[in-house]
């Protein structure tokens with residue numbers, strides 16, 4: 001079987017036995033894959049520093065359902081700027097863990113690959129803030145088909161308009177006729193979130209503080225509902241930010 005050449009991000013890596021590593025990759029061609037890197041701990045010749053989370057690599061893999069064989073990995077970008085700053089490391093690791101937790105195995109999602117690339121380029125170029133993290137989360141949920149209903153009530157379909165929306169469990173948004181209670185999200189917050197989905201470019205949209213908090217509450221709910229597990233990198237990100 002011929003090895004296939006792929007472009008990929010390293011989402012996570014863990015040691016296996018004395019000499020090997022198992023990595024989770026997000027590839028342009030096949031989406032998320034798990035791969036076995038034989039000898040990666042013993043000899044750094046074949047893989048070097050390429051098997052570190054956040055790295056963008058050119059990989060050669062023998063594809064196999066469940067666990068592929070990683071033959072070679074060459075660094076395309078190690079993102080040295082991100083690695084200089086704890087906040088940027090925390091954001092990038094969180095993006096990796098989210099992609100790891102939320103994407104199906106072996107399913108190509110080229111838009112998500114481009115979103116990760118754009119996020120890392122943005123983090124590499126400048127210190128990034130909470131706006132960027134929320135921008136990433138929202139676009140990720142959208143690509144995966146988990147987009148919150150930002151235009152109208154998820155129950156009756158009526159447009160939200162000036163009265164805004166109420167946030168229910170799991171990140172659902174409803175109008176005040178369909179929901180008795182819930183955290184209120186203003187129309188401005190919903191509008192800014194809609195514009196996040198209309199542009200693929202990081203850094204163009206700024207959230208006023210209140211809208212950032214409201215969007216954050218919604219996205220935290222929605223991410224937790226879909227991730228199905230506690231995200232370690234989210235704890236780390238919160239510690240770094242506090």
Ligand SMILES: [Zn+2]
Nearest residue numbers: 153156175178
């Ligand atoms: Zn309604």
